[in-house]
C-alpha cells in the first residue's frame with residue numbers, strides 16, 4: 221500500500237473499483253480526498269510533500285549562493301502566470317527591485333518574507349519551490365499524489381491570500397552579508413526604520429494586517445538543539461512581544477502552528493528541531509510584528525535554517541522548509557493547529573552552542589619539552605568567493621583542553637595517539653596535522669577535514 225494515499229480511501233475504493241463507472245469513481249476519489257484533506261495529520265501531509273518535493277524544486281537554483289538576477293529571472297516567469305500578481309514593492313538602497321508576489325483569493329492573509337539578512341537564503345529557495353507547487357503545473361509528475369495535492373492546492377488558494385517578499389535584502393544577498401547596503405542589520409531597524417527595506421516590511425504588515433506572518437532566516441550552522449550533539453537543523457520561535465514573554469492569543473496561535481510543523485518534519489531530522497530562547501529584542505521585526513499583531517490577532521512565526529551534516533548547500537534543509545511551510549498553511553486553513561498542545565512547543569529543546577565541526581579527543585600534544593593530553597576543538601570558517609557561487613573554508617583550532625561537554629560533527633578518539641605537526645599546536649593555529657600511534661600515522665587532518 222502506498223503510504224501517500226489515505227488507507228481508508230484505498231480500502232473503500234478498492235471494494236468498488238471494478239463495478240463503478242469512471243464518473244462515479246472520480247466522485248469517490250474527490251470525496252475521499254476531501255475527507256482526507258481535512259483530517260490528514262501533519263505527519264502524513266509532511267510525508268507526501270517530502271517525497272514529492274523534487275517535482276516542485278526550482279531547478280535553476282541548486283546552490284545556496286545566488287544573486288538578485290536569479291530571483292529576477294524567476295519573477296519574470298511568475299509574471300507570465302495568471303495565478304500571480306507581481307509588483308515591485310520598493311527599491312533597495314542600491315536600487316534593486318524588491319518584489320511582492322501575491323496569489324490566492326482567500327480571506328486568511330499570510331505574509332512571508334525571506335532573506336532579510338542577505339546571507340540567509342535557504343527559505344528563498346523553498347519559496348521558489350512553493351511558487352512552483354502553487355502553479356499546479358507539476359502534479360502530473362507525481363501521479364499517485366496528484367489528486368490529493370491538487371485539492372490541497374485549490375483549498376490553499378481559495379482560503380488564503382499569500383503575500384510573499386522573497387529576498388527582502390537583495391543588496392545583502394549580492395554582497396553575501398547579513399547587513400543592508402547601509403551597513404544596518406535590518407532586524408534591529410524595526411523602530412528606527414532607517415532602511416528602505418525595513419520601512420517596506422513595516423508598511424506591509426500595517427497595511428495588510430496579516431493573520432499569519434512567517435519570518436524566514438538562516439542561523440549559524442553549528443547551533444545544537446539543546447546541549448546535545450544534534451545540530452539544530454530547523455528552529456522555530458513564536459516570538460515574544462514583551463519582556464514578560466506574555467502568551468497572548470496571537471502568540472499562542474503561533475506556538476500551535478509550530479507544533480504541527482514540528483510534527484511534520486521531526487521524523488526526518490529526529491531531535492534536530494530547536495527553539496530559540498524567547499528573550500525579547502525590542503528593535504527586532506519579529507518581536508514588533510507580534511506586538512502590532514495583537515491589534516488584529518495576527519500571529520508571527522520565526523523559522524530558522526541551521527546546519528545538517530553532509531548538506532553544505534542546504535538543499536535538504538530547503539526541502540524541510542517546503543514541508544514545514546506547506547503543512548503550516550494546511551493547519552491554518554483547516555484550523556487543526558487549534559488542537560495542538562502548547563506543551564509540545566515548550567518541549568522543543570532550546571538552541572545552544574555545543575557543537576564543533578571536529579573534536580579530537582585525548583590527544584597527546586608536545587610543546588617544546590612539555591607533553592600533555594588534551595582535546596582539540598576545530599571549526600571550519602566559510603568565506604564567500606566574490607562573484608562566485610561557492611565558498612572557501614579555513615579551519616582553525618578554537619579550543620584546547622577538556623571538551624567533554626561538547627560534541628563534534630566529526631570526532632576522532634586519539635587516546636594513546638600523538639599529534640604530529642610542523643607548526644605548534646596553539647589556539648587559532650591552522651588545523652593541519654597528523655595523528656600517529658607508535659610512530660605510525662593513523663589520521664591526517666587537512667584544513668580541519670579528516671582525510672582518511
Ligand SMILES: [Zn+2]
Nearest residue numbers: 337340437438
Ligand atoms: Zn537572520
